[in-house]
Amino acid sequence: MTAGRGAAPGAGGPSPREPLLLGVRHHGPGSARAVLAALEAREPEVLLVEGPPEADAVAKLAAHEEMRPPVALLAHAVDDPARAAFWPLAAFSPEWVALRWALGRGVPVRFFDLPAAHSLALEGAGDGAGGGGGPEAGEREDVRLDPLRVLAATAGHDDPERWWEDVVEHRGGLAADPYAPFAALADAMAALREAHGDGGHRRDAVREAHMRLHLRQARREFGDGGVAVVCGAWHVPALTARTTVAADRGLLRGLPKVKTEVTWVPWTGERLARRSGYGAGITSPGWYGHLFSAPxxxxxxxxxxxxxxxxxxxxxxxxxxxxxxxxxxxxxxxxxxxxxxxxxxxxxxxxxxxxxxxxxxxxxxxxxxxxxDELGEVPAQAPAVPLQRDLTRLQRSLRLKPEARERELALDLREEGAAARSRLLHRLALLGVDWGEPVEGRTGSTGTFRETWRLCWRPELSVRVAEAGVWGTTVAAAATARAEALARDAGSLAEVTALAEQCLLAGLGGALPEVMRVLADRAALDADVGHLAQALPALVRSVRYGDVRGTDAAALREVAEGLAERVCVGLPPACAGLGGDGAAEMRGHVDAAHRAVVLLEREEVLTRWRAALRSLAVRDRVPGLVRGRCARLLLDDGLLADGEAARLMGLALSPGTPPGDAAAWIEGFLAGGGMLLVHDGRLLSLVDDWLAGVPGESFTDVLPLLRRTFSAYEPGVRRTVGELVRRGPSGPGTGAARWEDAPGFGAGLDRERADAVLPVLRLLLGEGAFGAAGSGPGSRTDGTTEGKAATA
Structure with missing residues (x-):
């Protein structure tokens, strides 16, 4: 090989007896135009491109009519798909332009960087001395020279992107001398490497040794003048260096190796900007693409x-x-x-x-x-694991096209197509392919017939699909196997119940027997009421989802009812003697179990649960936080007689109760919303009287607890309660009687106003929702209609 400047194009063009070395800036549109002009001027017989040699087998797909950049070459270890590397290419990438030019003219294309079999093995071994991993493989060097930044700083510019635009992207006259830009860039890189050595790119010595060996072989086959090379400008000085074959082979001897597969995958502009690959660091791929397509x-x-x-x-x-x-x-x-x-x-x-x-x-x-926000496209002929092919088939049949732009997808599960989309997204989530994310607050925590997903396809999901391929060849089979494995490895009962819920959401009936077996074993051995209460909500939601999705959830209902029975029996003794942190945790368990039991809609279980709540609400040994919460749950369900809530509050807030315990009771009772204080003057009066009677020396201990309680309320609720207290009652008397005539409170139910909502409720709920209560707005034979209207 000719050394020094002989191989670098000069002002009059390179010698026809020398290989054409085109050093480029990766993802540079100016470099891409210059490469195209140089190739058309020389018309080489073979093209060498920086990239893994394993990609030679799929190079011809770049000319396929269905291939749309941005795309990337993906190489991954067969036995460990998570060990992967990408080589991204945009429409304005010089490598892509050269590749398309060569394929369009029947010129052979060879990738001549270090094989991915070695670079991925070196990545796994953590060997920083070698390896050519892909640009997205995750470089570990602490300090790496950025040639573009150094050149810009040398020219007196602090912004390398702006400097590059001025000297390359906005430069004309390429047709006069298509080789001149490469000569100038080669000289600049030679000076940089002379001053900085490898510039922190410690793996480049091995990569460049492999490049030189392939370049020598191409020159023997096609002659010096028939070879064109497109690679990063940083490597050009190394390709012209005087080295021996033996020395280069010595650098490659003994490198670790893994079995790899290479294919094409779609890429995105956002991914190019976030980590552009090849160390280019571009931040505006859309702008560069425009400059390339609109000269x-x-x-x-x-x-x-x-x-x-x-x-x-x-x-x-x-x-x-x-x-x-x-x-x-x-x-x-x-x-x-x-x-x-x-x-x-x-x-x-x-x-x-x-x-x-x-x-x-x-x-x-x-x-x-x-x-x-463009997402590239890859033809179906590109190699892929069977799981990826099945996913592609499902995406097409369900009309769920992957897109780089984030979008929301609303699904009505009563429609078969929407239910199928939901199952696919849940199965992928179970496999760790988080293409879609449920939108909180819209999906609903109790499992309704509507779901909302936020979809965004990211290139790295292709690697996760390859990883998930070890579980099966189809999405359904892989998700089933994965669910069974997760059930066996679950560390807690709550994890198993959550997994059972996922199986129902994903429609994995084949995995349920194994999951249910593990669930039954764990539930029989776990005596911790907290664990049982944590596991119950997911199980009950699963029962409801089974109803909505037409899935047989009879086995789940049986287990759920058994868990609920055990919670009802074990909860009262578990609440005795708890400290502050334990009481707060138990209050959360009580809330979760209450919602689950109500959703279960089993009258026998609901009766036992209410009896457990009533026993907790009146026990002195139960912490005030739990007692207050149980009283509030009973009150919300209409199970406390008139005055009973006021009596319990009066006992909890009596002068003999320590202020800290009283404040904890208030926190438990008022948690979850303050509308009760807005609409019930008696309870507001009790709270006001208690707070006014707290001794001054105890007030500073009580205040943080009250602030924590009221800070959870909506601003409008806090404002209304404060206004009511500031304004005070307008009538005479003491205690609850003071608030009877206060604005916003009435002496009793205004039946005329309550009846006015009944026609609207009939439209919303249907006539059957009111039973035999009559049909007129004022019908009230046994109080049923009035009670339902008040509850609604």
Whole structure:
């Protein structure tokens, strides 16, 4: 191989007897245009591209009509799919342009970087001395030289992206000498490597030894002048260095190796910006893609794209805005001494003219256009694990197209298509492929017939699909096997019940027998009431989901009822003698178990549970936090007679009760919302009288507890309660009687106003919801209608 500057193109072009070494900036549109011009001028017989040699088998797919960049080469270890590396390529990547040029003309393409079999093995071994892992493989070097930043700093620029735009992206005249840019860049990199050595890229010595061996072989086959190389400019000096074959082979001797597979996967602009690969560090792939696709009048075309986007989002943007934005960008470039407006000037003009100074629409421009939300496409012929093929089939049949842009998907589970989509998303979540995330507050914690998902496909999910392939060849089979394994390895009863819920959500009837066996064994051996109460809600939700989704949940109902019975029996003794932290934890268990028992809709269990709550509400040995909460739950269910809640509160807040215990009772009773105080003047009066009677020396101990209780209320509720207390009662008397005439309180139920809501309730709930209570608005034969109206 010719050494030194002989292999680097000079001002008059490279010698036809030397290989064409095209050192590029990865993901640089200017480099891509220069590569295309140089290849068309030389027309080589073989093309060597930086990348894993295993990709030679799938290189021809780059010319497939269904291939749409951005895409990436994915290499992963067969026995450990989590050990993987990506080589991303955009439409403006020089490697992609060279690849498409060669395939379009029948020129052989060879990837000549270190094989992924070695680089992935070195990644797993943690050997920092070698390995060529992919650009996304996760470099571990602490200090790595950024050549672009050093060159920009040498030229007196503090922004390498801006410097690159000025000297490369906005540079014309490539047709006059297509080789000159590569000669200049090669000289610059040679100077950098002479000054900085490997620049912290310690693995490059092994990679470049492999590159030189492949370059020698290509030169023997096709002649020196028939070889073209496209690689990072940083490697060009190493490819022209004087070394021996024996020395290069010595560097490669003894490298670890793993069995690998390579394929193409879709990539995203956002992923290019976040970690662009190859150390390029670009932050605006959408902008670079525009510069590559619109070499003529790029500024005017860009402003037109921005205007179109803003109009689609209902922003008032006219053609006059576009004209003024172009003028302003040109003026800013002239003031800043730039040859053409760059991204900075362009965004400043967009902000000032089209966004009227608001950063909200500007952030939309950044996300959609500067970065881009495009997701590449890969043809079906690309190699893939069987699980990936089944997932692709399901995505097409269910019309769930993967998209890089985050979007929400609302599902009505009563529709078969929506139910099938829900099952797929839940199965993928069970496999660790979190394509979709349930939206809290919309899905509903009690399991209704509606679900809302937030979908966003990320490139790394392809690796997770490959990892999940060890569990099965289809999504259903893999999720079933995974669920059974998780059940056997679960560390607590709550984990098993949550898994049973997941199985029902995912429609994995085949996994339920194993999960239920483990669940029954764990439930029989676990005597901790807290564990049982934690496990009960997920199990009851599973029973409800079984009803909604048409799944047979009879076995789950039997286990759930058994757990509920054990909680009812074991809860009272478990609540005695608890400290502050234990009482707070037990209150959470009581709330969870109460919701679960009500949802279970089993009258015998509900009766026992209410009896347990009543016994806890009146026991002195039970902490005030738990007693107050049990009293509130009974009151909300209409199970405390008139005055009973007031009596219990009076006992808990009597002068003989320590202020700390009284405050804990109040916290338990008022937790979950303060509307009770707004609408019940008697209880508000009791709380007010107790608080006014707390001794001054104890008030500072009680105040933090009360603040914690009231801080959980909605601002409007706190404001209303405060206004009622500030305003005070308008009538005479003491105690609860003082509040009878206060604004907002009445002496009793206003039957006329209560009856007015009944017609609307009939429309919402149906006539059957009122039983035999009559049909007229005022019908009230046995109090049933009035009670249901008040409850609603």
């Amino acid at each position: 003529d009048r790029p500024l005017e075309r860009w402003m037109t794209k921005v205007a179109r986007l803003l109009r689609e989002e209902d922003h008032a943007v006219s053609s006059a805005h576009v004209i003024e934005a172009v003028r302003l960008a040109d003026a800013l470039a002239a003031l800043r001494g730039r040859p053409l407006p760059g991204l900075g000037e362009t965004l400043d003009a967009v902000l000032a003219v089209m966004c009227e100074g608001s950063t909200v629409p500007l952030s939309l421009v950044h996300d959609r256009l500067v970065v881009g």
